[in-house]
Amino acid sequence: MTTLVxxxxxxxxxxxxxxxxxxxxxxxxxxxxxxxxxxxRLVLTAIVVVVSTAAxxxxxxxxxxxxxxxxxxxxxxxxxxxALAGLAYLITGVIGAGLIAWYTVLSARISQAILxxxxxxxxxxxxxxxxxxxxxxxSGRIISRQTSDLDSIRELLxxxxxxxxxxxxxxxxxxxxxxxxxxxxxxxxxxSLLPLYLLTRWFQSRxxxxxxxxxxxxxxxxxxxxxxxxxxxxxxxxxxxKRNEDEFGELVEDYRDxxxxxxxxxxIFDPGLVMIGNVTVGVVLLVGGFRVAEGQxxxxxxxxxxxxxxxxxxxxxxxxxxxxxxxxxxxxxxKISGVLEEEPTxxxxxxxxxxxxxxxxxxxxxxxxxYKKDRVILPDFTLDIPAGQTIALVxxxxxxxxxxxxxxxxxxDPSSGSVRLDDVDxxxxxxxxLRRAIVMVTQEAYLFSGSVADNxxxxxxxxxxxxxxxxxxxxxxxxxxxxxxxxxxxxxxxRGGRVSAGQRQLISFARAFLANPxxxxxxxxxxxxxxxxxxxxxxxxxxxxADRTAVIIAHRLSTVAIADRVLVMEHxxxxxxxxxxxxxGGTGRFAQLHAAWRDSLV
Numbered sequence: 001m002t003t004l005v006x007x008x009x010x011x012x013x014x015x016x017x018x019x020x021x022x023x024x025x026x027x028x029x030x031x032x033x034x035x036x037x038x039x040x041r042l043v044l045t046a047i048v049v050v051v052s053t054a055a056x057x058x059x060x061x062x063x064x065x066x067x068x069x070x071x072x073x074x075x076x077x078x079x080x081x082x083a084l085a086g087l088a089y090l091i092t093g094v095i096g097a098g099l100i101a102w103y104t105v106l107s108a109r110i111s112q113a114i115l116x117x118x119x120x121x122x123x124x125x126x127x128x129x130x131x132x133x134x135x136x137x138x139s140g141r142i143i144s145r146q147t148s149d150l151d152s153i154r155e156l157l158x159x160x161x162x163x164x165x166x167x168x169x170x171x172x173x174x175x176x177x178x179x180x181x182x183x184x185x186x187x188x189x190x191x192s193l194l195p196l197y198l199l200t201r202w203f204q205s206r207x208x209x210x211x212x213x214x215x216x217x218x219x220x221x222x223x224x225x226x227x228x229x230x231x232x233x234x235x236x237x238x239x240x241x242k243r244n245e246d247e248f249g250e251l252v253e254d255y256r257d258x259x260x261x262x263x264x265x266x267x268i269f270d271p272g273l274v275m276i277g278n279v280t281v282g283v284v285l286l287v288g289g290f291r292v293a294e295g296q297x298x299x300x301x302x303x304x305x306x307x308x309x310x311x312x313x314x315x316x317x318x319x320x321x322x323x324x325x326x327x328x329x330x331x332x333x334x335k336i337s338g339v340l341e342e343e344p345t346x347x348x349x350x351x352x353x354x355x356x357x358x359x360x361x362x363x364x365x366x367x368x369x370x371y372k373k374d375r376v377i378l379p380d381f382t383l384d385i386p387a388g389q390t391i392a393l394v395x396x397x398x399x400x401x402x403x404x405x406x407x408x409x410x411x412x413d414p415s416s417g418s419v420r421l422d423d424v425d426x427x428x429x430x431x432x433x434l435r436r437a438i439v440m441v442t443q444e445a446y447l448f449s450g451s452v453a454d455n456x457x458x459x460x461x462x463x464x465x466x467x468x469x470x471x472x473x474x475x476x477x478x479x480x481x482x483x484x485x486x487x488x489x490x491x492x493x494x495r496g497g498r499v500s501a502g503q504r505q506l507i508s509f510a511r512a513f514l515a516n517p518x519x520x521x522x523x524x525x526x527x528x529x530x531x532x533x534x535x536x537x538x539x540x541x542x543x544x545x546a547d548r549t550a551v552i553i554a555h556r557l558s559t560v561a562i563a564d565r566v567l568v569m570e571h572x573x574x575x576x577x578x579x580x581x582x583x584x585g586g587t588g589r590f591a592q593l594h595a596a597w598r599d600s601l602v
Contacts, residue, residue, distance in 0.1 A: 061181060126145075451489045456468045
């Protein structure tokens with residue numbers, strides 16, 4: 001299966017017939033699993049809509065009875081037929097209105113139950129998927145699954161299904177009632193279906209294309225706006241306002257033009273429906289009038305036939321629009337079902353091995369790893385990291401340092417070989433034990449909305465305020481935190497917008513140290529710190545990394561000084577291995593890097 005996605009809403013699908021059938025089957029399985037728990041509600045809703053529609057359709061037939069039977073009896077001072085017709089009309093009207101209200105509530109509850117179930121499934125499943133999925137499947141597309149795609153399904157459930165079911169049943173019951181009342185008028189109505197079908201097909205083919213273009217134009221507007229606001233600093237720095245204004249103006253014009261074409265399309269379709277309906281009513285009136293004059297048809301029956309014919313065309317516009325809603329919702333369901341059928345590439349073990357206390361001994365046993373089959377990162381990699389040892393990984397970009405860290409954290413599994421913690425394959429460890437034993441601090445220190453204390457406590461959710469403060473003190477973060485407006489209770493705002501990059505990194509350090517892992521991985525974790533802050537952290541690390549296994553990835557060679565051992569990596573292989581002092585005193589790659597770094601400080 002290959003789906004090429006441009007801006008949201010614009011897709012080109014290169015599917016074989018077999019793949020298309022598999023996608024439909026996948027979507028149907030998802031739909032069936034969503035509807036199965038609601039089957040009793042669906043049966044009740046179907047009964048209610050059938051009875052309510054029958055009550056609505058009964059009105060003209062009751063009027064015909066009242067005119068053809070009640071008026072002659074009324075002349076003879078017999079009020080019973082007229083009273084019966086009036087009472088029946090009143091009862092069917094009340095019953096129909098009540099059942100429609102009930103149906104609206106039932107269908108709304110069903111649609112909301114489906115949407116809630118679907119939202120939970122998408123959220124929970126995407127959380128379970130491995131890092132590989134999230135690195136290849138952009139966050140924008142995941143957000144789109146939870147927003148625009150679910151909105152398309154919501155629109156179909158909230159209005160489209162109601163319009164289709166009620167409209168179809170309404171037209172079917174009217175046709176049955178009309179044929180029962182006067183088969184000649186029914187034949188006239190059937191003859192009108194041919195031009196009605198041709199007009200509707202013409203509208204659907206053109207509206208589908210125009211609505212797709214409209215969604216693409218709308219998506220381009222949103223993308224341009226979001227990119228401009230997200231990169232507003234770059235816009236200001238490079239004086240890009242005028243260019244953005246011109247580009248946005250062109251996009252607005254395109255959006256206006258396509259919407260004008262949509263309006264023109266409705267300007268043909270709506271009058272076309274009215275014309276076909278009026279012509280059909282006119283023919284029924286003409287034919288029925290001659291038959292009334294000849295005594296072949298009662299005048300009340302003619303009036304009912306005219307009412308039925310007129311009402312037959314009422315749901316047509318909504319039913320024509322349903323096709324477009326259906327196409328959008330079907331495409332959305334296919335994309336959502338595709339996400340839900342993704343399997344984690346790093347699955348949880350079937351029979352996990354418990355590791356209550358970890359020493360922190362890490363061993364790479366003949367590991368090979370490739371992100372893709374043609375992109376080997378670690379070829380035949382073996383490494384032994386004794387418990388309590390601090391190693392520093394050094395090398396050029398793309399040497400495999402971050403990959404090694406991700407394998408230790410089990411964000412990925414090796415293509416072959418094994419990574420073991422205390423002689424237990426990471427693939428066999430319970431996820432809770434793994435996350436408790438190994439913690440990674442990355443270059444991008446992500447803070448969640450909430451207080452500083454809440455963000456530090458992510459390392460240990462049941463931590464006391466005293467433990468949180470001690471962790472902050474250990475990494476040198478306590479002083480600046482106390483200087484914030486509300487101290488540890490200060491809301492860091494979205495993504496930590498109220499604190500600097502260096503302060504965010506210190507908070508993430510405190511979070512990791514509070515977790516007290518046996519293995520701590522620092523992936524470029526000091527890159528956002530200024531020199532004073534970095535020195536504070538290095539001082540804290542010398543104490544906090546004692547008796548703890550640590551893997552430090554850093555471009556700043558000043559951070560390497562606290563390591564027991566330095567590994568220089570090139571093309572996924574270790575080319576140098578030794579203590580910082582031994583390597584600096586040599587003539588290898590690390591000595592050259594250290595000399596260049598020392599010269600840059602002069």
